[in-house]
Amino acid sequence: MKTEDFYYDLPERLIAQHPLKDRSSSRLLLVDKKNGSMEDKHFYDIIDYLNKGDVLVLNDTKVMPARIFGHRKGKEESIEVLLLKQNEDDIWECLTKPGKKTKIDSEIIFSDRLSGKVVDLSDDGSRFIKFNYEGIFHEILDELGEMPLPPYIKEKLEDKDRYQTVYSKEEGSAAAPTAGLHFTKELLNEIKAKGVELAYITLHIGLGTFRPVKVEDVENHKMHSEFYIINKEAADKINKAKKNGNRVIAVGTTSVRTIESVAEDDGSIKEKSGWTDIFIYPGFKFRTIDALITNFHLPESTLLMLVSAFSSKELMFKAYSEAIKKEYRFFSFGDAMFIY
Structure with a gap:
């Protein structure tokens, strides 16, 4: 598997330079893993695709003005x-x-x-x-300090809080878990009222976010380690969902990496903290995560490799091609995708 296999051509105009005024009004591309179908929605529609008993796993790390x-x-x-x-x-x-x-x-x-x-x-x-x-x-x-915005964002961020999720709590990240930027407090309250559980975990995002994949063969890439915390409450909620046949839905690739780092063969997890350098690319066997909310990622990035592993590379590139054709907004301040 070559790094260049994960390249795609993106028009520069589709790189989002600023967040939308309303977080939840971003667009949402629904991608069905089973039949490959796709549908255009807005992010606030996500509630219609979440079921009672599902668990949303959210990374509550807070970005330092680093x-x-x-x-x-x-x-x-x-x-x-x-x-x-x-x-x-x-x-x-x-x-x-x-x-x-x-x-x-x-x-x-x-x-x-x-x-x-x-x-x-x-x-x-x-x-x-x-x-x-x-x-x-x-x-x-x-x-x-200033917020450590990625280099592809050229415009100045007027409000520091827009590069934080509304549930950010544990300071220590050098970048935001951007899939979570689409949630408002109101939307999260509506989701909870529907009977969906919210499980907060922490992964402090570090060096790996800023490092491109420089090796020719994907398997030779080494991830930098990042610190994570999974408390008992989050573990219990996830284990209950697995036991009852409900879905565990990751908000962002950082939530995926945290949970899959500690997952047992039966999909259960334990309260734990430590360092992870897990690298997820096609061929990886997911044990806990059943669905994924994520943004659109850079070409040849480890994040694109992860989402390609979660669905399939063929389906992901089909989805990205569709998003480009329909002029979705890409990267940190861009639109979202729900792979289910």
């Missing part, structure tokens, strides 16, 4: 730092731009309350920066 700007001590040129993952002793794994300016022992000044020193480099080009600060780190980050 993009900060500074300069090297004694220099004037701007250095951009993207925080990806916190290690111990105030050391963070980061991406820096320009990377060649941030060698080991480089000191970066962000403000009179925050500075950092590059203490190590990784083989893939990321930097390990030890931060020094006065006060509470995340409060300083809230003051100085």
